[in-house]
Amino acid sequence: MNFDLVATCSGSSARAGKLSTPHGDIHTPVFMPVGTAGSVKGIHTRDLKEDIKAQIILGNTYHLYLRPGLKVLEDAGGLHRFNGWDGPILTDSGGFQVFSLGELRKLSEEGVRFQSHIDGSYHLFTPENVMDTQRTIGADIIMAFDECAPGDADYAYASKSLDLTQRWLERCFKRFSETEARYGYPQSLFPIVQGASFPDLRKKAAAMVTGYESDGYAIGGLAVGEPEQVMYEMIEVVNTILPENKPRYLMGVGTPVNILEAIDRGVDMFDCVMPTRNGRNGMLFTSEGIINIRNNKWMNDHSVIDPRGTSFVDHGYSKAYLRHLTISGEMLGAQIASQHNLAFYLWLVGEAGRQIRLNNFKPWKEEMINSLKRRL
Amino acid sequence: MNFDLVATCSGSSARAGKLSTPHGDIHTPVFMPVGTAGSVKGIHTRDLKEDIKAQIILGNTYHLYLRPGLKVLEDAGGLHRFNGWDGPILTDSGGFQVFSLGELRKLSEEGVRFQSHIDGSYHLFTPENVMDTQRTIGADIIMAFDECAPGDADYAYASKSLDLTQRWLERCFKRFSETEARYGYPQSLFPIVQGASFPDLRKKAAAMVTGYESDGYAIGGLAVGEPEQVMYEMIEVVNTILPENKPRYLMGVGTPVNILEAIDRGVDMFDCVMPTRNGRNGMLFTSEGIINIRNNKWMNDHSVIDPRGTSFVDHGYSKAYLRHLTISGEMLGAQIASQHNLAFYLWLVGEAGRQIRLNNFKPWKEEMINSLKRRL
Numbered sequence: 001m002n003f004d005l006v007a008t009c010s011g012s013s014a015r016a017g018k019l020s021t022p023h024g025d026i027h028t029p030v031f032m033p034v035g036t037a038g039s040v041k042g043i044h045t046r047d048l049k050e051d052i053k054a055q056i057i058l059g060n061t062y063h064l065y066l067r068p069g070l071k072v073l074e075d076a077g078g079l080h081r082f083n084g085w086d087g088p089i090l091t092d093s094g095g096f097q098v099f100s101l102g103e104l105r106k107l108s109e110e111g112v113r114f115q116s117h118i119d120g121s122y123h124l125f126t127p128e129n130v131m132d133t134q135r136t137i138g139a140d141i142i143m144a145f146d147e148c149a150p151g152d153a154d155y156a157y158a159s160k161s162l163d164l165t166q167r168w169l170e171r172c173f174k175r176f177s178e179t180e181a182r183y184g185y186p187q188s189l190f191p192i193v194q195g196a197s198f199p200d201l202r203k204k205a206a207a208m209v210t211g212y213e214s215d216g217y218a219i220g221g222l223a224v225g226e227p228e229q230v231m232y233e234m235i236e237v238v239n240t241i242l243p244e245n246k247p248r249y250l251m252g253v254g255t256p257v258n259i260l261e262a263i264d265r266g267v268d269m270f271d272c273v274m275p276t277r278n279g280r281n282g283m284l285f286t287s288e289g290i291i292n293i294r295n296n297k298w299m300n301d302h303s304v305i306d307p308r309g310t311s312f313v314d315h316g317y318s319k320a321y322l323r324h325l326t327i328s329g330e331m332l333g334a335q336i337a338s339q340h341n342l343a344f345y346l347w348l349v350g351e352a353g354r355q356i357r358l359n360n361f362k363p364w365k366e367e368m369i370n371s372l373k374r375r376l
Numbered sequence: 377m378n379f380d381l382v383a384t385c386s387g388s389s390a391r392a393g394k395l396s397t398p399h400g401d402i403h404t405p406v407f408m409p410v411g412t413a414g415s416v417k418g419i420h421t422r423d424l425k426e427d428i429k430a431q432i433i434l435g436n437t438y439h440l441y442l443r444p445g446l447k448v449l450e451d452a453g454g455l456h457r458f459n460g461w462d463g464p465i466l467t468d469s470g471g472f473q474v475f476s477l478g479e480l481r482k483l484s485e486e487g488v489r490f491q492s493h494i495d496g497s498y499h500l501f502t503p504e505n506v507m508d509t510q511r512t513i514g515a516d517i518i519m520a521f522d523e524c525a526p527g528d529a530d531y532a533y534a535s536k537s538l539d540l541t542q543r544w545l546e547r548c549f550k551r552f553s554e555t556e557a558r559y560g561y562p563q564s565l566f567p568i569v570q571g572a573s574f575p576d577l578r579k580k581a582a583a584m585v586t587g588y589e590s591d592g593y594a595i596g597g598l599a600v601g602e603p604e605q606v607m608y609e610m611i612e613v614v615n616t617i618l619p620e621n622k623p624r625y626l627m628g629v630g631t632p633v634n635i636l637e638a639i640d641r642g643v644d645m646f647d648c649v650m651p652t653r654n655g656r657n658g659m660l661f662t663s664e665g666i667i668n669i670r671n672n673k674w675m676n677d678h679s680v681i682d683p684r685g686t687s688f689v690d691h692g693y694s695k696a697y698l699r700h701l702t703i704s705g706e707m708l709g710a711q712i713a714s715q716h717n718l719a720f721y722l723w724l725v726g727e728a729g730r731q732i733r734l735n736n737f738k739p740w741k742e743e744m745i746n747s748l749k750r751r752l
């Protein structure tokens with residue numbers, strides 16, 4: 001998997017690049033819609049490609065492993081064949097989901113034993129079987145299995161956790177190198193930088209992952225409760241160490257402003273459930289600011305959803321209609337808002353890339369952030 | 377509103393026709409997707425038009441009156457402007473919904489007093505204000521306000537109810553003739569034939585409605601619990617009396633087989649929530665038979681949803697994937713199944729029209745019904 005740095009930007013660490021995968025090229029910076037259980041909630045595959053113009057989507061190993069399960073995915077010929085998305089796919093390792101289970105999971109050196117949130121059945125994730133699982137799912141990019149420490153972890157916990165993540169990473173790479181891709185195209189394994197909110201742990205983790213030859217590197221364990229400034233500081237610390245010539249993926253982040261700040265600090269890849277989850281709750285992100293479509297003020301606003309929007313939903317429906325659908329609990333409301341938000345995220349990150357190539361990212365970003373923070 | 381009979385069929389009362397409305401021509405027989413609260417659940421307006429090829433959709437007066445309410449609809453310039461559907465719209469009168477409220481409504485000569493299912497507030501529907509409400513919603517075809525007697529009503533109840541419906545119909549036409557369309561295009565009022573399962577009451581009702589000059593006539597109060605053969609008999613009784621040169625609309629019916637049987641008996645227009653409601657529950661209607669997509673047998677069936685289907689969803693997703701989405705409660709599953717079912721209903725009814733024009737309806741129907749009844 002090849003990564004070409006296409007442009008950098010003065011006064012900023014922002015970069016534009018091109019990542020070549022077995023299922024097509026990805027122009028970075030890139031936002032990856034999250035398809036938790038193999039579907040981006042509320043969005044047809046056709047619209048992901050043609051309307052939202054997604055370049056790559058995510059799948060969640062934890063969810064896919066439980067349902068539909070590996071046998072079905074293997075029979076289908078992998079997730080691409082199963083869900084009909086023929087572009088690149090990235091799977092997370094399931095670590096984040098498993099650690100979110102709280103009481104339902106138990107950590108050991110070997111891995112994590114957990115109970116399914118669906119039927120209470122017991123399962124064990126280890127670095128080895130999570131590699132095998134992601135081989136079977138067949139994502140182009142697969143993620144290391146790590147412990148994601150809580151946002152308020154103290155130094156002792158975070159340090160011990162990082163050591164475990166390190167030992168697990170070694171096991172991940174060992175298993176990955178001993179096994180082969182299942183469906184005739186190569187897969188890449190990205191390691192993950194942990195270290196909570198402690199700069200020296202982050203440095204240690206970044207140095208550690210760069211010891212592995214990889215097609216890309218991820219930053220995990222951020223946006224889990226720490227202040228935004230701390231998150232930005234951690235990104236800076238890590239990105240001074242990660243290699244320049246490989247893509248950097250900030251996992252699970254975040255708001256449009258978070259993403260622009262992270263691009264400014266040299267991040268290339270993003271994913272987050274926010275556009276779809278907040279969309280389902282009636283929150284729209286637009287280039288003019290944030291809309292809570294449930295507010296009374298939109299009740300008689302018959303203007304289109306977003307005159308500057310790139311999706312067909314932006315021009316095909318009014319704010320008053322979307323408000324009515326959302327208030328009434330009509331599925332179509334969730335579909336429209338999710339589609340708008342994803343198209344907006346894709347537009348925003350694509351436009352950031354364009355501004356980087358124009359060497360105009362910094363002033364554009366400052367102006368854009370002012371708009372993005374507005375509440376309409 | 378003009379109706380041209382284009383073709384009739386030997387050995388059958390089936391007809392093909394063209395109904396011209398202010399928002400475009402409708403080729404009959406026609407199935408009308410139901411947009412209860414101003415949206416066909418799970419379906420983008422664009423897909424209704426371009427993929428499902430709906431010619432006309434329904435709105436429900438009861439739901440639209442409560443939410444978004446008449447002020448919003450009036451401000452928008454009517455329902456077409458509000459929901460972005462620029463084809464013909466028909467609204468039911470709210471009678472059926474109001475009578476479904478059970479304990480929450482009280483019938484009198486004046487009308488029906490009822491409590492909103494949303495907030496318990498009190499409202500009164502009368503023949504007069506329901507005409508006004510449908511004027512404000514702005515549907516091309518509006519329906520008379522009637523009492524829909526329960527399926528198991530005895531003769532005395534049904535007869536008394538029919539007399540009330542008759543008095544209300546007079547009041548509907550009076551108010552309709554005294555008021556004007558609101559948005560610059562004319563509206564048509566269809567009366568409804570009631571009479572439960574009693575042939576003589578149905579005859580009386582049919583004779584009564586034909587006393588009013590109207591652009592079309594509806595048959596209501598069927599598929600409410602009576603045996604299918606009784607429903608077919610009532611349709612036959614009524615259609616011998618309704619004028620040949622006007623469209624006949626069978627309200628709220630039904631399965632694909634019901635619809636073909638009713639077409640055979642001279643019905644032109646249909647609506648039903650079955651394609652979307654059953655779709656949300658994982659039941660698919662196809663030209664080869666009925667699929668319960670939740671069944672284990674589809675778990676590893678990676679063939680497309682319906683190789684003979686006309687929708688993009690039929691060829692873009694597999695049965696195994698749709699099963700997974702449905703079992704997992706993913707919105708996309710409901711969207712795919714609803715879209716498939718609606719596209720199938722539209723195809724089926726359109727194909728019926730083609731077979732009528734070929735004078736081949738009867739043999740085609742017999743063969744098709746055998747397939748439709750199959751459980752796959």
